[in-house]
């Protein structure tokens with residue numbers, strides 16, 4: 001179920017090129033065009049859904065259950081020291097592409113170029 005004028009739907013359909021990291025029947029993962037760190041990857045459901053508020057539980061389940069597998073593939077490929085998994089919802093929370101996506105951001109230690117700006121303890 002693709003959505004007209006959605007860049008990520010076009011990526012899933014191969015109309016817009018992308019660097020594929022992983023794909024199966026439910027999700028597509030690819031390198032972010034603007035890497036905040038080496039290996040910065042986006043995971044998206046193949047079903048178009050705007051953001052977490054509008055995501056049916058089944059689509060969320062299919063997306064989130066694949067995170068460990070994809071995170072480990074990135075970990076093996078890039079050997080980061082850690083990884084942030086982030087999701088932005090609505091423009092006020094920095095969402096810029098309105099097709100649900102998770103950011104997997106490998107972290108390489110101090111000075112890796114990415115600053116989350118806050119820490120949850």
Ligand code: 5GP
Nearest residue numbers: 007018030031032033034088094095096097
């Ligand atoms: P958001 O700000 O919505 O959480 O994240 C959207 C992300 O999508 C951004 O990090 C941006 O760099 C990435 N992005 C936007 N357009 C494209 C594209 O055409 N190809 C790829 N690979 N990433 C994109």
Ligand code: ZN
Nearest residue numbers: 006009048099
């Ligand atoms: Zn879409």
